[in-house]
Amino acid sequence: MRLEKCWFCSSTIYPGHGIQFVRNDATIFRFCRSKCHKNFKMKRNPRKVKWTKAYRRLHGKDMTKDSTFEFERKRNRPERYDRNTTEETLKAIKKISKIRVEREAAHHKDRMKGKKSKEYKEAKKEIDQSTPLIHSMGVQTPSKIKVSVSQSQKDQIRAMEE
Secondary structure (H helix, E strand, O other), X not given: OOOEEOOOXXXXXXXXXXXEEEOOOOOEEEEOOHHHHHHHHOOOOHHHOOOXXXXXXXXXOOOOOOHHHHHHOXXXXXXXXXXXXXXXXXXXXXXXXXXXXXXXXXXXXXXXXXXXXXXXXXXXXXXXXXXXXXXXXXXOOOOOOOOOOOHHHHHHHHHHHO
């Protein structure tokens, strides 16, 4: 059983699924779905289409260099079936997929590291820019209101906190 890669989006094509396109020079292109085939016929570049793996890797959204990708390489040499080897391979696949998930999570965390502070700065800048508009419309910003709290209310608040 051989798992192929879609020529356009690089996703996995399982046996019995997908579309094959053969050109006049006997070049075979395999596609996972008609969406990829149509984009190929429209001569679109996969690196410029946002939903493809090529785009995600090119723009730093997915990991590009990782030792776990070595296991996914295409091998043309068939191996003899051996039950023990198959069992070890299946165990290794589970471990490798677990490692890959952890590394992808770390990669995502690194990518999103400065996002909150950036969003905060952008929001603050937008508020500063729009404040004169609010004042020009005649809307007054609420000022801080001081409320006196009695000692018994303070005691009640402390009791609720405890």
